[in-house]
Amino acid sequence: MKIRSIILIAALAAALLPSAQAKLNVVATLPDYAALAREIGGDKVDVTSLAKPTEDPHFVDARPSFVVKLRTADVLIEGGAELEVGWLPPLLQNARNEKIEAGKPGRVVASQGIRLMDVPATLSRAAGDVHASGNPHFMVDPIIAKAVAQHIAQAFATLDPANAAGFQANSAKFETEINAKLQEWGRELLPFKGQQLAAYHDSWVYFAHRFGFALETFLEPKPGIPPSPSHLADVIGKIKTDHIKAILVEPFQNRKIAEKVASSTGAHVVDAGQFPGPAESYTAHIDQLVAAVAAALK
Amino acid sequence: MWEVMFWPIAACVLLPWLLVYLGLHVVARGIIFIDIAMAQMASLGICLAVLLHLDLESPATFAIALGFTFVGAAIFSLTGKRESKVPQEAVIGISYVVAAAAAVLMLSRAAEGDEEIKNMLVGNILLVTPGDVWKCLGLFALVGAFHFAFRRKFAFASFDREAAYQQGLRVRLWDFLFYASFGFVVTSFVRIAGVLLIFTYLIVPAVCGINLATSLRDRLLIGWVLSLVGGVVGLLLSFYFDMPSGAAIVCVFGVLLVAISGIGALRRA
Numbered sequence: 389m390k391i392r393s394i395i396l397i398a399a400l401a402a403a404l405l406p407s408a409q410a411k412l413n414v415v416a417t418l419p420d421y422a423a424l425a426r427e428i429g430g431d432k433v434d435v436t437s438l439a440k441p442t443e444d445p446h447f448v449d450a451r452p453s454f455v456v457k458l459r460t461a462d463v464l465i466e467g468g469a470e471l472e473v474g475w476l477p478p479l480l481q482n483a484r485n486e487k488i489e490a491g492k493p494g495r496v497v498a499s500q501g502i503r504l505m506d507v508p509a510t511l512s513r514a515a516g517d518v519h520a521s522g523n524p525h526f527m528v529d530p531i532i533a534k535a536v537a538q539h540i541a542q543a544f545a546t547l548d549p550a551n552a553a554g555f556q557a558n559s560a561k562f563e564t565e566i567n568a569k570l571q572e573w574g575r576e577l578l579p580f581k582g583q584q585l586a587a588y589h590d591s592w593v594y595f596a597h598r599f600g601f602a603l604e605t606f607l608e609p610k611p612g613i614p615p616s617p618s619h620l621a622d623v624i625g626k627i628k629t630d631h632i633k634a635i636l637v638e639p640f641q642n643r644k645i646a647e648k649v650a651s652s653t654g655a656h657v658v659d660a661g662q663f664p665g666p667a668e669s670y671t672a673h674i675d676q677l678v679a680a681v682a683a684a685l686k
Numbered sequence: 687m688w689e690v691m692f693w694p695i696a697a698c699v700l701l702p703w704l705l706v707y708l709g710l711h712v713v714a715r716g717i718i719f720i721d722i723a724m725a726q727m728a729s730l731g732i733c734l735a736v737l738l739h740l741d742l743e744s745p746a747t748f749a750i751a752l753g754f755t756f757v758g759a760a761i762f763s764l765t766g767k768r769e770s771k772v773p774q775e776a777v778i779g780i781s782y783v784v785a786a787a788a789a790v791l792m793l794s795r796a797a798e799g800d801e802e803i804k805n806m807l808v809g810n811i812l813l814v815t816p817g818d819v820w821k822c823l824g825l826f827a828l829v830g831a832f833h834f835a836f837r838r839k840f841a842f843a844s845f846d847r848e849a850a851y852q853q854g855l856r857v858r859l860w861d862f863l864f865y866a867s868f869g870f871v872v873t874s875f876v877r878i879a880g881v882l883l884i885f886t887y888l889i890v891p892a893v894c895g896i897n898l899a900t901s902l903r904d905r906l907l908i909g910w911v912l913s914l915v916g917g918v919v920g921l922l923l924s925f926y927f928d929m930p931s932g933a934a935i936v937c938v939f940g941v942l943l944v945a946i947s948g949i950g951a952l953r954r955a
Contacts, residue, residue, distance in 0.1 A: 449930055450810055450812055450813055450930075451812070451924075451928050451929065451930055451931075452690055452691065452812060452924055452925045452928055452929075452931065453928040455690045455812070456690055459689065459690070478810075478813040478815075479813065481813075481815065482690065482693075482812075482813055482815075484689075613793070613794060614794070616794060
């Protein structure tokens with residue numbers, strides 16, 4: 389009862405004083421978008437991420453608070469490109485929030501305007517869990533992250549014109565920071581340029597492309613399909629002949645399979661997450677990724 | 687809260703009555719895992735539809751899934767012999783593992799991304815839509831009417847098999863009709879609520895009813911009341927503590943079962 393009356397008073401106060409605290413309520417589907425939103429929005433926005441950093445972005449377990457958050461959101465940032473297709477649409481259907489409907493200024497689709505890699509020439513289910521519009525795991529490329537940050541800044545500026553200058557300034561600051569960091573990361577990974585990497589799932593093409601690695605070996609025979617014994621035998625053979633030294637595995641993937649392959653080839657398993665932790669900044673996360681990959685390749 | 691929880695609560699109020707009734711049959715027949723085996727049969731059908739490149743939401747896919755549950759119904763009614771050395775539960779278990787393994791093999795050939803399939807097979811009660819609830823309720827009303835019309839035959843075949851055989855009831859036929867209608871119910875409810883919930887709704891209220899009462903009517907009433915309480919309380923807890931809804935409901939049922947077994951034991955003491 390007490391809590392309810394407090395909430396009531398707070399709601400009344402909020403209704404009577406609309407300008408007193410008009411923070412934008414931002415919901416990001418995944419932690420990487422949340423990290424960028426915090427970077428751009430600063431203290432002018434409240435950011436929540438639906439998925440946890442350790443969760444598979446293709447499968448996220450819905451909880452009641454997700455619907456509540458989506459109902460009250462001013463902005464929804466999603467990756468698009470079918471990454472969240474398995475779980476976001478039913479949540480949005482239940483949330484029924486006009487502000488974040490497709491096409492509204494409150495709906496930010498990060499993949500818009502990004503040239504995606506691996507767009508299938510022909511669409512066939514036989515190719516596995518392929519995303520028709522291309523590989524959606526683009527946020528591990530810092531140059532693409534800059535574009536997404538700019539996209540987010542524009543959306544925030546449209547919805548909160550009073551703070552537009554601040555958002556643009558934060559975006560510019562982020563861009564400068566990434567530009568400086570790119571030099572640093574490039575130096576750190578330069579000795580290994582042209583080397584091959586292996587990964588469990590095809591979520592690292594953008595990272596490999598940006599930093600000059602080749603990435604063609606995946607423990608999954610096709611995206612989303614568990615490895616079969618003959619495929620693993622092929623992978624082990626390839627890792628041996630091509631002297632691949634690192635296998636990238638994400639927290640929600642089957643590390644045991646990677647360990648098995650690693651132990652029979654001498655490659656290292658790299659625990660690499662696509663997503664920054666709840667309080668981690670985007671650059672700190674890429675710092676960590678670059679360091680982990682460099683350590684495995686040494 | 688209501689905006690988010692209205693339809694899940696509506697689903698938990700309007701749908702479980704038929705499951706509680708079928709659950710009493712299932713427990714009496716001692717075929718506890720029939721629902722999971724049937725659900726697995728249905729998903730095997732959906733995997734076949736994927737192999738044939740059918741649209742997952744199409745009526746053809748539903749028809750194939752249903753066809754597979756009918757195959758299951760045929761298997762279970764043919765193997766449920768009057769005097770068999772192999773318990774029915776063994777056949778059910780075997781059907782489950784073979785269907786599950788066959789689904790894995792089919793998917794590895796079809797190579798369909800499994801996001802959509804998983805979503806289709808395992809519903810989330812939190813995200814139920816009004817359309818889902820009405821469709822399922824309509825179907826349950828039909829199956830319910832069928833069972834009500836022939837309630838004596840079904841009761842005979844489930845609760846008093848020996849007498850049914852002696853009086854010349856075509857037990858196999860009624861078994862098949864029972865399993866087939868059961869397949870209908872499982873296939874549609876699993877898509878709304880998932881495997882955990884359907885199992886719970888079938889078994890827990892029935893067990894509580896059997897613990898506390900002897901007549902079918904009393905057991906049904908106890909089961910219905912319990913299914914309402916468990917569903918609604920579970921959903922409210924899931925909202926206030928922000929937990930996955932299906933799992934919260936299942937755990938509430940677990941607690942209810944323990945409490946009611948305690949009451950039953952005290953009454954007998």
